[in-house]
Amino acid sequence: MTAKPTLLRDLPADLDVKRLPRHVAVIMDGNGRWAKQQGLPRIMGHRHGVDTLKELLRCCKDWGIEALTAYAFSTENWGRPLAEVEFLMTLFERVLRRELKELISEGVQIHFVGDLGSLPESLQEEIERAMSATRHNQTIRFTVATNYGGRREILQACRAIAEQVEKGQLQVVDIDEALFERHLYTAGTCDPDLLIRTSGEMRVSNFLLWQVAYSEIYVTETLWPNFDRQEFHRALSDYQQRHRRFGLV
Numbered sequence: 001m002t003a004k005p006t007l008l009r010d011l012p013a014d015l016d017v018k019r020l021p022r023h024v025a026v027i028m029d030g031n032g033r034w035a036k037q038q039g040l041p042r043i044m045g046h047r048h049g050v051d052t053l054k055e056l057l058r059c060c061k062d063w064g065i066e067a068l069t070a071y072a073f074s075t076e077n078w079g080r081p082l083a084e085v086e087f088l089m090t091l092f093e094r095v096l097r098r099e100l101k102e103l104i105s106e107g108v109q110i111h112f113v114g115d116l117g118s119l120p121e122s123l124q125e126e127i128e129r130a131m132s133a134t135r136h137n138q139t140i141r142f143t144v145a146t147n148y149g150g151r152r153e154i155l156q157a158c159r160a161i162a163e164q165v166e167k168g169q170l171q172v173v174d175i176d177e178a179l180f181e182r183h184l185y186t187a188g189t190c191d192p193d194l195l196i197r198t199s200g201e202m203r204v205s206n207f208l209l210w211q212v213a214y215s216e217i218y219v220t221e222t223l224w225p226n227f228d229r230q231e232f233h234r235a236l237s238d239y240q241q242r243h244r245r246f247g248l249v
């Protein structure tokens with residue numbers, strides 16, 4: 001896990017610095033509805049969604065949160081109209097190219113998780129470049145789930161473990177939670193403490209199925225492009241009211 005910055009910028013006075021989540025995960029929902037409300041094509045919602053994500057990343061960094069994971073594209077999203085899928089792929093690539101310099105200078109370590117091998121090759125190259133250029137950064141770990149599916153992640157971990165058993169490299173009795181976690185895309189990152197979903201839907205939608213076992217879930221009616229610092233502050237205040245029991249009394 002990455003080191004915390006020593007100086008927190010603009011942390012709202014009512015938030016307890018000792019009880020901030022270490023890892024925040026977000027399901028960025030409502031881009032299409034936001035665009036419709038504005039009388040704009042759906043893709044404009046995604047474009048504004050990028051600005052929102054950038055601002056959230058900056059906010060997490062300022063407030064000393066160690067990790068942010070965002071659900072950018074699910075394994076199910078391929079079923080959207082082709083033009084929207086193509087727009088999103090181009091958008092990811094363009095944003096990565098445009099923002100890489102700043103990500104480096106801000107100390108962001110960027111990761112992509114998901115079935116990355118099925119993404120367009122030019123995007124895969126950009127992802128590789130960004131991950132490699134930021135791998136020693138320490139300020140915040142920013143993970144983008146792209147062509148990600150929680151069930152697929154669990155299946156690929158099972159296959160990898162089964163292969164080791166088949167080859168005699170591993171005994172069935174040695175399979176425990178820690179070993180299993182090492183085979184997930186998110187190996188090396190702590191589980192999210194807080195999962196935020198925008199636009200009111202009460203679903204996990206195949207996101208981080210294993211990792212959210214004990215996450216606190218915060219759902220807001222706010223559409224993703226409108227999820228600003230104040231909204232995030234509200235989510236954190238709500239989180240700090242929770243009593244996390246992890247199955248205990």
Ligand code: FPP
Nearest residue numbers: 028029030031032033049050072092095144
């Ligand atoms: C869900 O809204 C949003 C998406 C499927 C795409 C989210 C992607 C981004 C914000 C871009 C992130 C970019 C990088 C490089 C990390 P929706 O389209 O499902 O909205 P709706 O439910 O209102 O239709």
